[in-house]
Amino acid sequence: LFFLSKTICRVSLSPTESKGFSSPVSLISSQISTKIMSGTPTQSRRPLSRGTSSSSAPFVSRESPSAPSQDGQPLSTDMDIDEVIRQPGRETLPRLNPNYKTIPNTTWFGLSESGVSKSLLRIVYSGLLPKGWPTYAEIPPRYRNLWFRQFAQEYNWDSGLTGRVKISFDQYATRYYSGRISEWKKVWEAGKTPKNVSLTVLEELIVHWGKPETKAQSETNSKNKRSDRGGKGAYVHNLGSTSLLSRERQLDLLIKDVCDLVQTRADDIISTQVSQSEDGSFAFSNTLTLEQINNLVLEAVPKKKGRYVGIGRSINDGLSSSVHSLYPVDDLMEQIKNKDEEIAFLKTDNAEIRAELQVTKSLTETIMDKQRIVLEKIFSFYFIFKLVM
Secondary structure, X not given: OHHHHHHHHHHHOOOOHHHOOOOHHHHHHHHHHHHHHHOOOOOOEEEOOOOOOOOOOOEEEOOOOOXXXXXXXXXXXXXXXXXXXXXXXXXXXXXEOOOOOOOOOOEOOXXXXXXXXXXXXXXXXXXXXXXXXXXXXXXXXXXXXXXXXXXXXXXXXXXXXXXXXXXXXXXXXXXXXXXXXXXXHHHHHOOOOOOOOOHHHHHHHHHHHOOHHHHHHHHHHHHHHOOOOOOOOOOOOOOOOOOHHHHHHHHHHHHHHHHHHHHHHHHHHHXXXXXXXXXXXXXXXXXXXXXXXXHHHHHHOOEEOOEEOOOOHHHHHHHOOOHHHOOOHHHHHHHHHHHHHHHHHHHHHHHHHHHHHHXXXXXXXXXXXXXXXXXXXXXXXXXXXXHHO
């Protein structure tokens, strides 16, 4: 490249340009040769190809990136985290807040759309894992702080939340790192080599996996995972790639929409009843019956695969034939009253039967006592008769 740039300079210069004027081509070639001669390193980037051990591996730098300051220069590593998050130019970064439900444009750990897992993926594969530590807790604090510092380059939060963010980051990183180690182990047990894992890290992990105590703990964990949970069956995650917090957030929005729609329709029905009562053609009531409310809810709730979203299967099965099969409240109260009367009658009848049985038992005991006395007298007379004879 150096000789090529020199050649370009010589070819591109005209006689007039050699007297002190440079063409654009010569300027570019001069810049190239200057960088080569000064030994300015170029950043090496390597692709993490899709493999068994990492489902979505992005391009990551071999060097640890740092968030630039306002003038484009890297931030000093001597800054603490609070100083880093107060730097200008971070307004466009995703903002973390545990009150994400009430504060707009914020996210938190555990939400699928937060991107925290991808951030940790980039951290693990960016050279910040020099050794094969079995668990996140065994990673030295220096490296854990480095991970958190790298995480702070991609997310922003209020300085008063730094302590809580650090605790939540460690908790989430513990679960993520354990899952990543487990995936690498599965690939290794299948006779393959986990992709994009350094040889040093893999060799140290293989030594750890071969220890007797590690094998015993792994067997115990496998049995617990396959447990039927007291007859409930083995736990199955059927939410796909959506986390529980994200599904909860989706259902919260769905419930709010359903409640708003039901309230709007209920107001319309009551308004209609008011107008009809003014005409004298309808008796006005400012409330809806339970059957009407249930019908409105079933009309508002969306269906997925023929079932109402968020409604239990047993309730759904009972309502699948017709929503009009619900009993009115008055009929249910009447049935309850009749059942109470039947129960009271059965209790009284049961008490009478128990009293009769007690009398029969006493009479039987009296008869048995008299029979015993008579038999004793008969045996006495028979014994005396034998002696006289």
